[in-house]
Amino acid sequence: MFGRRRKGSEETVDRLDDGVTSEELAQDGESGTDAAGASAEGSAGLPPGPRPDGPWDISEVRDPGEGRVDLGGIFVPGVEGMELRVEVAGDAIVAATLVxxxxxxQLQAFAAPKREGIWREVRDEIAGGITQQGGVVDEVEGPLGWELRAQVPVQLPDGTNGVQLVRFVGVDGPRWFLRGVISGQGAVQPDTAGLLEQIFQDTVVxxxxxxxxxxxxxxxxxxDDAQMMPDGVQQDEAEGSRFAGGVDRLQRGPEISEVR
Structure with missing residues (x-):
């Protein structure tokens, strides 16, 4: 999840849901030249862009449960052979990982301001956190828009140091933001991640x-039809279960990228 910035005044706190920061309040009286610079491509504070191919808001889909798994805050497309894992923070389920x-x-949805997107700012924060760990981050325009392709330092099972390749994708919606973290072969060879990208795009928030x-x-x-699987049970032992994993089997690998 993301580190939330502290607000510098009561007025700013009252306007949390509008996404107005103290820096933006201070800039309200700046010249038209400065405003034009702030509106440059990729800058923060812009309204969410169009989403002609998704992800979707619940108001945009007639039957979100058709072909999708109902996880409450999101509906994710069901794909034959997928394994679904959930991740928790305290007592709340806050992320779902489809293998x-x-x-x-990994899919996580967050509340966002009414009138501006946050993906640009979030990318900057994620990139900063990874580089502080000694990792490498490239910002590229991929099939889902601007994304981060990162080499994150990790310790391998044999105790040696290595890197994990991860892709961070994100889309701003109406009062929400959906983040995806692609790992495994889909991050090593992005051209092979077409199905995962389709899952991300067809998710309903x-x-x-x-x-x-x-x-x-x-x-x-x-x-509703999830079956809890104890730790160590492999997917091919699930006797045809549609889902494996659950709160008893947390896989926090993609969360190595968390910025707090």
């Missing part, structure tokens, strides 16, 4: 109407 063969995509501060995670739930 397909030798690749995986359920933001809800309750007030939420920007960057608060949208809480998920277990699907």
């Amino acid at each position: 397909l063969r030798d690749s995986a995509v 359920v933001r809800g109407d309750s007030p939420m501060a920007p960057r608060d995670p949208i809480v998920l739930k277990l699907p």
Whole structure:
């Protein structure tokens, strides 16, 4: 999840859901030249862009449950042979990881401001956190828009140091932000990640109407027909279960990228 910036005044705190920061308040009186610079391509503070291919808001889909798994805060496409794992923070489920063969995509949805997107700012934060760890980050325009392709330092099972290749993708929606973390072969060879990218694009986000501060995670739930699998049970031992994993089997590998 993301580190939330502290606000410098009561006015700014009251405007959390509008996404107005103290820096932006200070810039309200700046000249037109400065404003034009702030509106340059890729700058923060811009409204969410169009999403002609998804991900979708719940208001944009007639039947979100058709062909998708209901996780409460998101509906994710069901794909034959996939393994679904959930990840928790305290007592709340905040992320879902879909594993397909030798690749995986972790999905997390967050509340966002009403009138601006946060993906640009989030990319900067993620990149800064990884470089502080000694990793390498490239910002590229991929099939899902601007993304980060990172080499994250990790310790290998034999105790030696190595790197994990990870792709961070994100899309700003109406009052929500959806982040995907692609790992495995889909990060090593991005051209092979087409199915994971389709899953990300066809995900439906359920933001809800309750007030939420920007960057608060949208809480998920277990699907109704999920079967809990104890740690160590392999997918081919699940006797045809549609889902494996669950709160008893957390896989936090993609979360190596968390910025706190």
